Amino acid sequence: MKPAKSGFGDTQTVWARTGYLGFLRRTDLTDASGERHDALYVVGSLDETLELRGMRYHPIDIETSVIRSHKSIAECAVFTWTNLLVVVVELEGSEQEALDLVALVTNVVLEEHYLIVGVVVVVDPGVIPINSRGEKQRMHLRDGFLADQLDPIYVAYNM
Structure with a gap:
């Protein structure tokens, strides 16, 4: 049967x-x-998944791709803002590299995940909040971004 x-x-x-x-x-x-x-x-x-264009993505997958793309990227976090993908990158190098990271981050996310990055924020190391268990606090980061409290090195809007 x-x-x-x-x-x-x-x-x-x-x-x-x-x-x-x-x-x-x-x-x-x-x-x-x-x-x-x-x-x-x-x-x-499952609460951390991002929904973009009707598909679900896990932030860790996108963040891993971005971190692997350049040796000067210390940490990365992603979240959505008004249906745009926002990538926050901690730069562990000279500030002159910040502008070069924008195109690199945008390209790697497009090539590996078929997503268009709406905003790239380049910040100093230690800006991305991490809790006592070592987990990224993406919603706190999003709140800081919306309140203009990140003190970025460079911000690129791709709208």
């Missing part, structure tokens, strides 16, 4: 509603009986 099908898959699928985004992937690792097992990868909180 086949299991009944539903609109979301078969009835054998088990969902854990934790509020976090994650997935299972079969690994080459084996347990004591020699069976291969799955590994659980937790990406992050």
Whole structure:
């Protein structure tokens, strides 16, 4: 007898509603009986996902791409503002590099995520707030951006 099908898959699928985004992937690792097992990868909180153009993106994916793009980028955080993607980049180099980072950040996000960056904010290291657990406080950063409290080195609006 086949299991009944539903609109979301078969009835054998088990969902854990934790509020976090994650997935299972079969690994080459084996347990004591020699069976291969799955590994659980937790990406992050569903509350942090960004919705742009009808798609959901996790900030960590975009931030990782930006950080990898240049050695002078110490840290990065992203959030949305009036349906625009805002990228805040901490520059760990000379202020002359700030202008060069704008095109680099815009290009890497477009090439890897097919998203257009609306605003690039280049700031000094330590501006992006981080809590005691090491998590970025993106909403506090967004509030500081909206209140014009970031004291940026350079801001580029791409509207």
